[in-house]
Amino acid sequence: MEYIKRKSLLYKTEVDFGDYAANHVLGCSHGCTYPCYAMMMAKRFGRVKTYDAWIQPKIVMNAEELLREEIPRYKNKITSVHFCFTTDPFMYGYKEIADLSMRLIAMLNDSHIKCTILTKGCLPMELAQLSSRNECGITLMSLNEDFRKDAEPFSAPYRERIGNLYQLHKRGLKTWVSIEPYPTPNILQQNIEDILDAISFADKIIFGRMNYNAAVSEYKNHKEYFNQVSNKVIDFCRKHNKEYHIKKGTIEHFPGLCF
Numbered sequence: 001m002e003y004i005k006r007k008s009l010l011y012k013t014e015v016d017f018g019d020y021a022a023n024h025v026l027g028c029s030h031g032c033t034y035p036c037y038a039m040m041m042a043k044r045f046g047r048v049k050t051y052d053a054w055i056q057p058k059i060v061m062n063a064e065e066l067l068r069e070e071i072p073r074y075k076n077k078i079t080s081v082h083f084c085f086t087t088d089p090f091m092y093g094y095k096e097i098a099d100l101s102m103r104l105i106a107m108l109n110d111s112h113i114k115c116t117i118l119t120k121g122c123l124p125m126e127l128a129q130l131s132s133r134n135e136c137g138i139t140l141m142s143l144n145e146d147f148r149k150d151a152e153p154f155s156a157p158y159r160e161r162i163g164n165l166y167q168l169h170k171r172g173l174k175t176w177v178s179i180e181p182y183p184t185p186n187i188l189q190q191n192i193e194d195i196l197d198a199i200s201f202a203d204k205i206i207f208g209r210m211n212y213n214a215a216v217s218e219y220k221n222h223k224e225y226f227n228q229v230s231n232k233v234i235d236f237c238r239k240h241n242k243e244y245h246i247k248k249g250t251i252e253h254f255p256g257l258c259f
């Protein structure tokens with residue numbers, strides 16, 4: 001494992017469903033090939049040069065020290081801290097990163113700050129021992145393992161992700177699923193209903209279309225397609241009394257629907 005030092009840890013995110021976020025690792029071993037927006041930004045700003053460098057994560061060695069300094073400064077402005085938009089807090093097979101993520105979440109909780117957590121790895125059961133206000137989520141764009149091995153090659157198998165999320169749901173935590181980046185049928189033939197059925201226990205669903213992939217715009221009716229799938233997600237959530245958020249730009253004429 002490699003280490004870096006940073007000057008700050010928490011930042012205000014521009015993601016439409018987020019507030020503050022933590023950035024305690026550079027890179028991400030999951031190596032998503034959609035492509036990964038965080039990797040594109042890291043390349044643009046010169047933080048990594050290649051995909052191979054991106055999938056070798058580097059831990060921010062002064063993360064806990066930074067958080068101790070930043071909590072008093074931001075405490076009154078923060079609604080929640082998200083782990084993470086620019087990396088993954090529970091990278092599959094990286095215990096050192098998972099342990100650091102848990103310590104940072106515990107520090108925020110000790111200051112009565114709620115955390116929202118999202119992973120393509122496996123959520124640790126120890127999360128149930130931290131604040132019950134935390135919200136635990138997984139990203140799930142499909143149930144097709146062959147597709148996962150292409151699109152998210154070093155992430156946790158889908159059934160393992162869902163299983164861990166379900167266990168945390170059983171332990172009383174609020175759970176959510178981010179179904180994104182959702183592909184068009186020329187990339188993958190699948191039914192959104194199958195995914196919704198598999199995570200029907202979750203309290204909240206976020207749905208977003210795939211971006212930055214040429215194959216999506218090559219699919220002639222992609223706007224209508226994302227409208228249709230978004231409407232199915234909305235119908236499902238309304239019928240089952242779940243919170244939902246449709247990410248900006250996914251459904252035409254209704255940017256950033258949130259209920």
Ligand code: SF4
Binds near residue numbers: 030037038120
């Ligand atoms: S899990 Fe997220 S941060 Fe990691 S490579 Fe995939 S899209 Fe990028």
